[in-house]
Every structure is written in C-alpha cells, then in structure tokens.
Amino acid sequence: MSDIIQADQLRLFIERIERLEEEKKGISDDIRDVYSESKGQGYDTTIMRAVVRLRRMEKGDRDEMDALLETYRDALGLA
Amino acid sequence: MSDIIQADQLRLFIERIERLEEEKKGISDDIRDVYSESKGQGYDTTIMRAVVRLRRMEKGDRDEMDALLETYRDALGLA
Amino acid sequence: MSDIIQADQLRLFIERIERLEEEKKGISDDIRDVYSESKGQGYDTTIMRAVVRLRRMEKGDRDEMDALLETYRDALGLA
Amino acid sequence: MSDIIQADQLRLFIERIERLEEEKKGISDDIRDVYSESKGQGYDTTIMRAVVRLRRMEKGDRDEMDALLETYRDALGLA
DNA sequence: AGTCGTAACTG
DNA sequence: CAGTTACGACT
Structure with missing residues (x-):
C-alpha cells in the first residue's frame, strides 16, 4: 500500500x-528565435x-575584468 | 542617424x-526546487x-537502447 | 623591470x-578515432x-544504481 | 563463436x-596544476x-571580434 | 572545483 | 543532419 502511494x-x-x-x-x-531574427x-x-554575458556582470566586476584582460594581453603582445 | 536607429x-x-x-x-x-523537495x-x-531522460526518449528507442546496453554489458562481464 | 619579469x-x-x-x-x-573505427x-x-561510464563506477555503486533505477522505472511503468 | 570474437x-x-x-x-x-601554480x-x-582562448584565434579573427565587440558595447553604453 | 548534460555551430 | 565544441548547471 505504501508502495503504491510512493509510486504516485x-x-x-x-x-x-x-x-x-x-x-x-x-x-x-x-x-x-530572437537571435535568428x-x-x-x-x-x-x-x-x-x-x-549579454557582459551585461549580466556587475559593473565593478566588468571594469576589473576589462582592466586585467588588457594588462595580460599587453604582457603577451596580444594588443 | 541610422547608427542611432541601429543602436536602438x-x-x-x-x-x-x-x-x-x-x-x-x-x-x-x-x-x-522540485528536485530538492x-x-x-x-x-x-x-x-x-x-x-526523466528515459521518459523523454521514444519507447522504441528506449527498448532498443536497453537491449543493446544489456548485450554490451554481458559481453564485458558488467552484468 | 619587475613588470618585464612578470610578463615573462x-x-x-x-x-x-x-x-x-x-x-x-x-x-x-x-x-x-577509436569510436569511429x-x-x-x-x-x-x-x-x-x-x-565506459559504467565501468568507471565502482561495482558497488553500479549495483546500487541499477537496483534503484529498476525500482523507479517499475514505479513509473517504464519497464 | 562469432559472438565470442565480437565480445573480444x-x-x-x-x-x-x-x-x-x-x-x-x-x-x-x-x-x-599549472593554473593552480x-x-x-x-x-x-x-x-x-x-x-588562452584569444591566442587560439587567428589574429584577423581576433581583431575583427575586438572591433565588433567595441561597437556593440558603445551602442549599449557598456563602455 | 570538477563533472555532466545541454545547446550552438560547423562540415 | 550529425558530430564537435562551448557553455552553464548540478554535485
């Protein structure tokens, strides 16, 4: 009986x-569809x-990421 | 002008x-939440x-998959 | 100077x-390639x-999973 | 017999x-480990x-992507 | 943090 | 259309 109840x-x-x-x-x-359009x-x-991903991030996080990424790219000649 | 429209x-x-x-x-x-509950x-x-994944499959596909999997497990001693 | 070292x-x-x-x-x-072959x-x-996934699991875990899955499938008429 | 061969x-x-x-x-x-270090x-x-992802891209593709991304960010005030 | 499943992209 | 690769979610 309890098995039936459990199955349900x-x-x-x-x-x-x-x-x-x-x-x-x-x-x-x-x-x-929106992307297709x-x-x-x-x-x-x-x-x-x-x-869309960038806008999801908090502005502070976004700025920090931009800055760091630029630094790393400079360091690697990926201007 | 057209740039403004495009930006919008x-x-x-x-x-x-x-x-x-x-x-x-x-x-x-x-x-x-449902899983948590x-x-x-x-x-x-x-x-x-x-x-849930099994129920998504068509019954025919499911039966075929079950049969094949059993065959392969037998062949490999994974009874 | 230390910047150069760090860049390196x-x-x-x-x-x-x-x-x-x-x-x-x-x-x-x-x-x-092996799969293709x-x-x-x-x-x-x-x-x-x-x-391959099943073989990765410990035998005990595998047996338990098999048993549970069968129970749930029975309960849902997914024999 | 052929089954045995196939199992093997x-x-x-x-x-x-x-x-x-x-x-x-x-x-x-x-x-x-390298990332941890x-x-x-x-x-x-x-x-x-x-x-690492940027370096994988061809330089031409990378420049184009950078330019486009800047354009879109400008259009959306994500400077 | 690592694994897993899903989703977009490409040939 | 299928296979591969990337992304996000769950554990």
Whole structure:
C-alpha cells in the first residue's frame, strides 16, 4: 500500500519536472528565435552573446575584468 | 542617424533576450526546487534525472537502447 | 623591470598550458578515432560511451544504481 | 563463436578508449596544476583562460571580434 | 572545483 | 543532419 502511494508521489514529482522542462524548452526556443531574427538583421550573434554575458556582470566586476584582460594581453603582445 | 536607429534596434533585441533569460532562469529554479523537495522525501535525484531522460526518449528507442546496453554489458562481464 | 619579469612569467605559464592543451587535443582525437573505427565495425557508440561510464563506477555503486533505477522505472511503468 | 570474437573485439575497443581517457585525464590534471601554480603566483586564472582562448584565434579573427565587440558595447553604453 | 548534460555551430 | 565544441548547471 505504501508502495503504491510512493509510486504516485514519485510520479507526481516527475510530472511536475516534465511540465517545467517543457516550459523551459519553449523559452529556449523563443531566445533562439530572437537571435535568428537579429542575425537576419545583420547582427553577429556570437558578439551579441558576449554582450549579454557582459551585461549580466556587475559593473565593478566588468571594469576589473576589462582592466586585467588588457594588462595580460599587453604582457603577451596580444594588443 | 541610422547608427542611432541601429543602436536602438540592437538594444531592443538584447533586452528581449534578457527578459526571456530571466524567465528561463525562474523556471530552472523551480525545477531545482522540485528536485530538492523530492530529495527531502528520500528520493535519489540522480536516478530521477536518469528517469526523466528515459521518459523523454521514444519507447522504441528506449527498448532498443536497453537491449543493446544489456548485450554490451554481458559481453564485458558488467552484468 | 619587475613588470618585464612578470610578463615573462605569465608567458611561460601560458605556453605550458598551450603545450598541454595540444597534447590533450591529440588524445581526444585518438579517442574519437577509436569510436569511429568501432562504429565502422557496427557498434553503437552511444552505448559504448554508456558502458565506459559504467565501468568507471565502482561495482558497488553500479549495483546500487541499477537496483534503484529498476525500482523507479517499475514505479513509473517504464519497464 | 562469432559472438565470442565480437565480445573480444568490443572489449579491445573499450580498453583502448579507457587507456586513452586515462592519459587524457593525466594531462587535464597537469593543466589544472599549472593554473593552480599561476594562481599561487597571484594571477587571475579566469583571465588567463580568456587569454588562452584569444591566442587560439587567428589574429584577423581576433581583431575583427575586438572591433565588433567595441561597437556593440558603445551602442549599449557598456563602455 | 570538477563533472555532466545541454545547446550552438560547423562540415 | 550529425558530430564537435562551448557553455552553464548540478554535485
């Protein structure tokens, strides 16, 4: 009896996860569509992804990273 | 002038992406929560993830994979 | 002066890493070749990868995982 | 009979892969060690990884990417 | 920090 | 369309 209840409980957890994963997939598709549309307008999506990543970072972290990266590139002749 | 328009267009694309990524993150968090709750009820989340993956597969593919895997394990003494 | 020394030190670290990454890439290529050759002999490389993963696990862990997975699949009618 | 031969063939493929994966793991460990050592000398390993990636790119591609990224950042006020 | 699975890109 | 490589998430 308790096994039946447990099987049902497990099934409910799994089904909740599956529903959420479907929603997540829908949104991933939407994101891909926006990138496609941007590409159609002539934008470089690789750079756009880089920009999105940069905007996610806090401004302070971003400045520090920019500075360090420049320093290292200078040191290595990667101007 | 056209540069300003383009800057606005780029910004709009970026902002649409950012909004979608926020939504996506929210759902990922929800999924993680369900796994946490399941774990709290004594379930093994690694196995649950394996099960979710299996259910995603078509039944035919799943049967074929099970059969092949068993064959290979037998061949290698990984019963 | 110390900056020059540091630039050299950084460069040395980077170059060591690059050499190692080249070696690593060579080996990855070798692995891919073996899978290709296996595929040419009619083996399913997805299953082979699964088998390699299983063999990496300790036997005890493997048995436990097999048992749990079977339990969960039974509970969900994924026989 | 042919099954035995095939089991042996499969086993040989698997064992070749496992040997190569061990080597690969050894090199990955070496790489990690170099990063650790660099970190111990005060370097920022995240930036180092970025630099390694930049050096992998062709100079022309790198210049183009730098230019584009600057353009996009300007357009978005991420100076 | 390391592993794993997923997702974009390329041939 | 599949394989590879990069990225992010989970442990």
